[in-house]
Amino acid sequence: MTLAAPDSAQSLAITAEADLIGVRQILRAEARRAGLGLVDETKLVTAGSELARNILTYATGSCGRLEAEQVAEGGRRGVRAVFSDSGPGIEDTEAAMTDGYSTAGSLGLGLPGSRRLVDELVLHSEVGVGTTVTIVKWVR
Amino acid sequence: MAGQDVTDTQRLRDLEAMLDAITDYKVIKLGPDGNIATWNRGGELLTGYSAGEVIGQHVSIFYTEEDKRSGLAERELQTAREAGRFEFEGWRVRKDGEHFWASVILTPIVDADGTPGGYVKVTRDLTERREQELRLERQREEIMELSTPVIQVWDGVLALPIIGTLDSVRAARLTEGLLERIGDSQAQIVILDISGVPTIDTQVAQHLLKTVQAATLMGAASILSGVRPETAQAMVHLGIDIGQMKSRNTLRDALQLALQMIHERASARAMAMPLGTE
Amino acid sequence: MAETPIVRIGETLIVTLRGDLDDATVVSIEADVSREVERARATGTLIDVSGLLMVDSFIARVLARMAGMIRLLGSQVAVVGIQPAVAITLVELGVPMGHLDTALNAEQGLALLARLRADDARRA
Numbered sequence: 265m266t267l268a269a270p271d272s273a274q275s276l277a278i279t280a281e282a283d284l285i286g287v288r289q290i291l292r293a294e295a296r297r298a299g300l301g302l303v304d305e306t307k308l309v310t311a312g313s314e315l316a317r318n319i320l321t322y323a324t325g326s327c328g329r330l331e332a333e334q335v336a337e338g339g340r341r342g343v344r345a346v347f348s349d350s351g352p353g354i355e356d357t358e359a360a361m362t363d364g365y366s367t368a369g370s371l372g373l374g375l376p377g378s379r380r381l382v383d384e385l386v387l388h389s390e391v392g393v394g395t396t397v398t399i400v401k402w403v404r
Numbered sequence: 405m406a407g408q409d410v411t412d413t414q415r416l417r418d419l420e421a422m423l424d425a426i427t428d429y430k431v432i433k434l435g436p437d438g439n440i441a442t443w444n445r446g447g448e449l450l451t452g453y454s455a456g457e458v459i460g461q462h463v464s465i466f467y468t469e470e471d472k473r474s475g476l477a478e479r480e481l482q483t484a485r486e487a488g489r490f491e492f493e494g495w496r497v498r499k500d501g502e503h504f505w506a507s508v509i510l511t512p513i514v515d516a517d518g519t520p521g522g523y524v525k526v527t528r529d530l531t532e533r534r535e536q537e538l539r540l541e542r543q544r545e546e547i548m549e550l551s552t553p554v555i556q557v558w559d560g561v562l563a564l565p566i567i568g569t570l571d572s573v574r575a576a577r578l579t580e581g582l583l584e585r586i587g588d589s590q591a592q593i594v595i596l597d598i599s600g601v602p603t604i605d606t607q608v609a610q611h612l613l614k615t616v617q618a619a620t621l622m623g624a625a626s627i628l629s630g631v632r633p634e635t636a637q638a639m640v641h642l643g644i645d646i647g648q649m650k651s652r653n654t655l656r657d658a659l660q661l662a663l664q665m666i667h668e669r670a671s672a673r674a675m676a677m678p679l680g681t682e
Numbered sequence: 683m684a685e686t687p688i689v690r691i692g693e694t695l696i697v698t699l700r701g702d703l704d705d706a707t708v709v710s711i712e713a714d715v716s717r718e719v720e721r722a723r724a725t726g727t728l729i730d731v732s733g734l735l736m737v738d739s740f741i742a743r744v745l746a747r748m749a750g751m752i753r754l755l756g757s758q759v760a761v762v763g764i765q766p767a768v769a770i771t772l773v774e775l776g777v778p779m780g781h782l783d784t785a786l787n788a789e790q791g792l793a794l795l796a797r798l799r800a801d802d803a804r805r806a
Binding site for chain 3 (some may be wrong): 495579581584586587590591592614617618619620621622623624669672673
């Protein structure tokens with residue numbers, strides 16, 4: 265009943281800017297494995313790049329990590345990517361998910377934008393503990 | 405007592421014969437833990453496994469790799485337990501690895517004293533029906549595509565007459581198709597004709613504006629055409645602002661404007677030639 | 683770090699961006715470009731991004747900043763070669779692209795630069 269699952273989950277530590285290349289490569293590979301078209305692949309990779317940059321900018325040195333894997337539900341396939349860190353956390357997650365939220369003059373976390381690029385985006389954050397953003401992109 | 409046993413055994417054999425006569429359906433009993441307790445001829449025909457190969461195995465043996473990993477079988481059993489019955493469709497795998505689309509009814513069995521006694525699972529192969537559904541859906545999509553053709557009306561000018569409602573799925577396909585055509589035909593001007601769109605609401609307007617923005621990033625200017633008086637009223641009431649985009653009442657007027665713009669661009673280029681370029 | 687590919691055609695420059703742009707690379711590209719714009723006394727510059735398969739908000743800001751820098755140095759500027767998938771993604775992402783002039787490719791970009799120069803002269 266329990267099988268040795270083929271190594272399908274891809275994992276990467278996000279600690280430096282150079283890791284962004286790895287993030288994009290992993291997400292591209294997963295997108296192609298799932299059969300996402302070019303537009304959806306681009307959206308997924310871009311959302312991933314945004315989220316990874318957030319970790320580098322706001323949670324430097326805080327165990328930033330990407331876990332990406334194939335998902336299947338009902339009859340459809342897709343890619344799930346989890347971006348996690350043990351950084352300062354987001355105080356007002358609701359505001360962070362609203363367009364216009366920005367800190368310190370930058371464009372902020374760009375979460376609403378990333379949300380629009382994927383099918384599902386779930387944000388969990390606790391101040392002083394860390395943040396997890398899970399995104400899912402399904403094959404149309 | 406002996407007579408009673410014979411009758412019971414006979415009845416059991418009759419039931420088994422009945423189950424084996426059902427060849428279109430896999431009808432099996434699962435234990436409370438999801439392990440396969442009984443098998444029938446239909447199950448063998450459907451999945452390729454013989455009784456000896458599956459009895460005692462967990463029902464997830466028929467599931468795809470991803471479904472096995474995500475624990476789909478356990479979730480389905482739980483839902484059946486909670487709801488009293490569970491009907492669903494999904495991909496399953498035969499012994500030879502071939503995938504088939506299954507229709508499944510899962511019913512929990514409760515013993516006389518109320519303890520959960522396992523499940524009855526009835527499975528049917530609906531692959532053919534699903535393929536037919538997918539074929540129909542593709543046909544519908546093709547028809548939708550045909551109703552939104554991108555037409556090259558002049559050198560460098562594309563027209564996109566949008567007919568019918570515009571949901572996000574259709575809008576996405578429309579935008580992608582248009583942008584591909586802009587690239588292929590090196591178009592500089594796109595005319596979006598909305599005379600065939602029944603109602604412009606905020607969502608439709610957003611789809612249109614996003615399409616225009618994307619076309620602009622690819623260097624193409626957009627002209628809106630076919631705005632009816634009711635549409636203009638609705639748009640203004642909704643606060644929809646088309647910004648710099650030009651608008652013309654008819655496709656013909658929009659085309660005239662497009663040609664004018666093409667002409668102006670060509671002259672500007674000709675005039676500027678001596679200045680900066682080779 | 684390889685030098686930024688910058689092609690000069692008379693008073694026009696074509697800067698090709700490609701690969702993975704990180705903070706350090708961006709700084710060096712900006713230095714190369716500003717130096718070349720000045721050296722060539724360029725009146726028009728095209729930033730070719732047809733090789734970029736992805737433009738996120740960071741890269742979009744880089745483009746806007748680079749265009750601003752080029753304009754300050756007296757040259758018209760246009761971004762060319764934004765791919766369809768990138769265009770759709772940028773719009774969905776909602777990054778304000780500022781008032782970036784864009785064209786489909788280098789050929790249309792050159793024509794656009796000519797128009798921008800003409801408009802500029804007319805307005806002066």
